[in-house]
Amino acid sequence: MASINDITNEFVRNEIQEYLEQPDERESVIETFAKISPRMQEIGAALIDGQHKVVDELTLKAIADDIQALEVMDDGLIAAMRIVGIKFRENFIYVPEVLGCARAMKTGMAHIEPILSASGIKPAGRVVMGTVKGDLHDIGKNLCIMMLRGSGFEVFDLGVDTSPDEFLASVEEHEATVMGMSALLTTTMPNMAVTIETFIDEGVRDDVKIMVGGAPVSQEFADDMGADGYGKDAMECVALAKKLVKEQAEVES
């Protein structure tokens, strides 16, 4: 088992010691970071600190030095976003700080995505994402999309104010196995149920797994409206999408 001292970067070590309180989670993150090279830990530290210009510089340099794009993404960016996600979940940081980290991740991903796309790696799954009709809020949805893409999903972003018909057409067009709906307002949450009803009415409800999220949404509300899953934050969204892709594959096999 790795120890905290196996992590070379002092900033990362301090972050883990200060903010990761659940023993199993702490052990798992230490295990991950202990295997990560000092250069990638440095990128991760800059990301956790929201230093997008530093992430930009270090990512470019790593690629120029022939470090694999996949390694930069997994070890430099995604591993660090896990710490950010935990800090957010535990209310050590809030949306402005997460947005700062997301901006840093986006900066790094801008260099990595073209390389990965060109390499033809099979996506982990196809996901259609959108904010429901009447709702123009998209911060949470965008964070989910960023984390999904970073985890190897191909994501089709429908943006905000998405009608049930737009969700339906996009799922059919892209043959998505998972669809994610977001709402920030209690006044627009009912449109999630309306969208699910549209899928039922069109006889395609079983063709796609539907996940929902957003500040006022709860597991109970998701269950009541007949969604397949609810994610509290972007980290849960990724775990849920992986689970739903697997379940849908079992249904179709």
Place this chain on the structure above:
Amino acid sequence: MTGRERVLAAFRREPVDRTPVCNPTSVATVELMDLVDAPFPEANRDPEMMARLAATGYTELGFDTIMPVFTIIQESSALGCKMQWEQKDNWPTVRMREPIWVEPEDVKLPPDFLTHKDTRCVTDAIKILKKQYGDEVAIIGKTMGPWTLGYHCFGVEPFLLMSLDNPGKTKLCLDRMKEATIEYGMAQIEAGADALTLPDHATGDLVSGEYYKEFLLDLHIELVEKLPVPLILHICGRTLDRMDYIAQSGMAAFHYDSKNPPSEAMEVVDNRIALVGNINNPETLFSKGPEEVRQEVYQNLDAKVNLVGPECAIPLQTSIENLKEIPKAVKDWHRDHSTPN
């Protein structure tokens, strides 16, 4: 006591004959729109329709207040934000992906700010309501706080990133935007508003309690000094971690969300501010029946919450039956607990 007297006394945290039923945001529904022929979006832009639909909160539902401002977009429209007016069954919204301001220097109130169709609609509606119902119930207006105006005019993401990158610049923007809050608030007071809701969405779902203290507490204290009617601060979502600061703002009341348990909230504010709330919208008022609504009303009354009402603007498809249950449950609770609250 009349509804008006009851509400204003509760804002002062004075004894009342029963807990007032208060709507600081919106209880407009599609059913009510049909009942008085005042549908969205027109009811947000035509003073006669706005007044007619707002009055149903009293005449049909039995609340002690009337709130004519159903949305949070009237002044943003007057400031020049791009709008999406939607249809009868959807809320009008600001297109925050198309912000109108970037720098503090951009923050300027247009000369027609108070005469613009969408701001004047509210002041005209308040005049109508004051004349018709002013002796019976409290007429509540609504003026957006600078933080919420920041979301609308700068865009949510750019505004929050600015607060992270440059707190000083953000404070300057807020200071300039507060003029809109004051001007629009004063116009509604002159039109006859008994109190004003001041939505300023520094919610725990987005920012920390310390953010509230750093960016808003002093501004809110200043707004209390400048707007001479009871102010009801409205912030959705988790707010327990900032209620101590909110209680120091001098606001008459805080309209709080069902994510915050009534008894814990009452303990934190410790009679320094009245609490209004906090019947859950999506899971109770929208999805369940009168019995569940009644249970939540009782939870608030058992916790001695000062005014009872929905936690926020209700979904437009909420049933009238569930909304009527709120005042009914309040009256029944008081009948069973005969000591005045």
